Amino acid sequence: MKITTKINLITTAWIICVLLAVNAVVFFSFMKITVNMEDGELFQKADYLIKQINKDDSQEVIKEKLTPYLTNQSFIRIVQPNSEIANEVTNDPHLASKIKPQFAREKGTARRTIRLKHGEEQIAIVRVPIKSTGQIVGTLEFGEKLVGLETGKDLLLSILAFCTILGAIISLLGGRWLSNLIMRPISNMINTMEDIENSGIPKKIVIQYETKDELQKMAETFNRMIGRLEANLEKQRQFISDASHELKTPLTVIKSYADLLLRRGLKNEEVTHDAIESIHSEATRIQKMTERFLDLADTESGELLEAKLINLVSLCENLFKQLKSAYKREIILHLKSQEPSIMVFVDEMKLKQAMIILIDNAIKYSMDQIDVYLEEEEKFTIITVKDYGIGIPAAEIQNVFERFYRVDKARSRETGGTGLGLSIAKNIMKQHQGEIIVKSTEGVGTEVELFIPKMKAGKEMFLE
Structure with missing residues (x-):
């Protein structure tokens, strides 16, 4: 797999994970805030109703006091300590039948989900104790459908899903652009290396833009390495040239005297003696020079x-x-x-x-x-x-x-x-x-x- 593809996939996967985490936080925060607001309103109504009800009121009077506070698809109950309904008003009998009465000694909330033909509905329930002379004599139970909550939840999920898909698409496009931007100098380096491999001639990378980042630093380091390599190659060529020049003179002398001996033979002792001395001297010089070459190579080897x-x-x-x-x-x-x-x-x-x-x-x-x-x-x-x-x-x-x-x-x-x-x-x-x-x-x-x-x-x- 290409590095550009890896960068693209990794950045996209990371963006999707971040979006999913953010979406989860947004969704649960929305649900929590919405439900808490509904519960707060119900508690306010329940507290107000308890103040309106007197222990001497008849059931008809209590119903008259409770009925105005009914909202669309809701019920209000007064539950006795034995969890029996003492009084109830509702504009949705089916809803009231689905929720069993429950006596509570402390304020509390509950959430129920009921299935209907057209889908599910969330029911918010609050229970507030009714006190008389310091005793808990009953519980006011207030329940209502969270109208529009499911619709709002579905709408929010749709929006979040759309934003996630849009973010993934943008991330793919941005990741592709980013990977191409990152890989451009690396591709230039690869092309330069291939040119060096094919031609055998050191070549530096052309830095088109001053990005002042690690990639530019890598390219500059590569160019310095190539510069040092070129300098070493130049020194090597110079060394070979100089060594050849230095060896040429004694070899020429040796060859000249050897030719002289071949032409004149060994009859002239004086000429023969001079030739042998010169050959020996130049051969000794070559030997010393060779030893120096070895010493120089040893000290440059970095051992x-x-x-x-x-x-x-x-x-x-x-x-x-x-x-x-x-x-x-x-x-x-x-x-x-x-x-x-x-x-x-x-x-x-x-x-x-x-x-x-x-x-x-x-x-x-x-x-x-x-x-x-x-x-x-x-x-x-x-x-x-x-x-x-x-x-x-x-x-x-x-x-x-x-x-x-x-x-x-x-x-x-x-x-x-x-x-x-x-x-x-x-x-x-x-x-x-x-x-x-x-x-x-x-x-x-x-x-x-x-x-x-x-x-x-x-x-x-x-x-x-």
């Missing part, structure tokens, strides 16, 4: 971190000891706080990878010592890697996190750089919900800061 609580000071000391031995460069650790240890909740291997990338860049682009500062703030633990090398031009700083971007392309080729390191480091910090900031002055040096959030909840969980 969960294998985080744990570690001592950042100990991690840096051990790492710098290894790097000093490998690079033969001076790396000095500075602690801005007096604490002997700084605890952070991180993925140790990925944090170490990010720090190696920063120190490797510092080693490649500077000749002096490298300073690393550890500092704790209220919300972050900050790692700062500072070198005193060639620096980065101010206009270039915003581009350093782009894939394959290198400030000094010639020098990067000499040092074996791929232009992926800072992109990987940025992704690692993003996985830790942290941040990386580069500050640099050309000819003075570069300073890179890693901001690691203090994850108190994570620490508590780990310590338990």
Whole structure:
């Protein structure tokens, strides 16, 4: 069943239920008010008649006093304590014969329905005790047909039924209009998705009207999702283009030297040695580039971190000891706080990878010592890697996190750089919900800061 049909049927059923409930309240209220008004009038007549009757009056005199108060199709009785009729006047003997006399010690009302040839009639009866010298000596019983009540009731039921049917029809039409109004943006979204499925090209929904409701919000969310998808596809195309360009150069070099060896053979040792060295160098470069590709894909995959609580000071000391031995460069650790240890909740291997990338860049682009500062703030633990090398031009700083971007392309080729390191480091910090900031002055040096959030909840969980 279509959603539009469901909306139409549900709204119509709901409106009918509401109308039936309202109709019931109106009907029973009308009956109650009408009957109460009739009872009130009868009580007034009965009270007045009791005041007019004297205990010394003869039956003929009592009948004369009662008769003027008869209405169309009614009776008035005086009932003795043994429920026998002491006196009665009526203009409808058949009606009076249908109602048995009843002695009552308290005021009360009764309702009787009698069947006649032309249908049913409602009879209203009131009974008022007659007192004499503080004793109840009889009951005045006043009954009359509720003329027009059945007709009024039938008319009211007809009107209510007509209004219910009219309301159902209007509800069906309104529900259809409402369902079409609600489904219009959803239908546009479905059509857009089908177009995307058939063409394979991302496409946004055209929002024709500013409705400022959840449906517009859904369409805007869909458009933002498509925009992000287009951006990711563009990045993917750019990545493939850049990767192909980066791989093209070393492959061209390898192919050229391989062709040279095929043409000249291995007779010229000097040429052969140069060719083999170049092939080996470019193959190593391709290997490193491939490893960087894998690292970049790993940090962009969004996989969960294998985080744990570690001592950042100990991690840096051990790492710098290894790097000093490998690079033969001076790396000095500075602690801005007096604490002997700084605890952070991180993925140790990925944090170490990010720090190696920063120190490797510092080693490649500077000749002096490298300073690393550890500092704790209220919300972050900050790692700062500072070198005193060639620096980065101010206009270039915003581009350093782009894939394959290198400030000094010639020098990067000499040092074996791929232009992926800072992109990987940025992704690692993003996985830790942290941040990386580069500050640099050309000819003075570069300073890179890693901001690691203090994850108190994570620490508590780990310590338990």
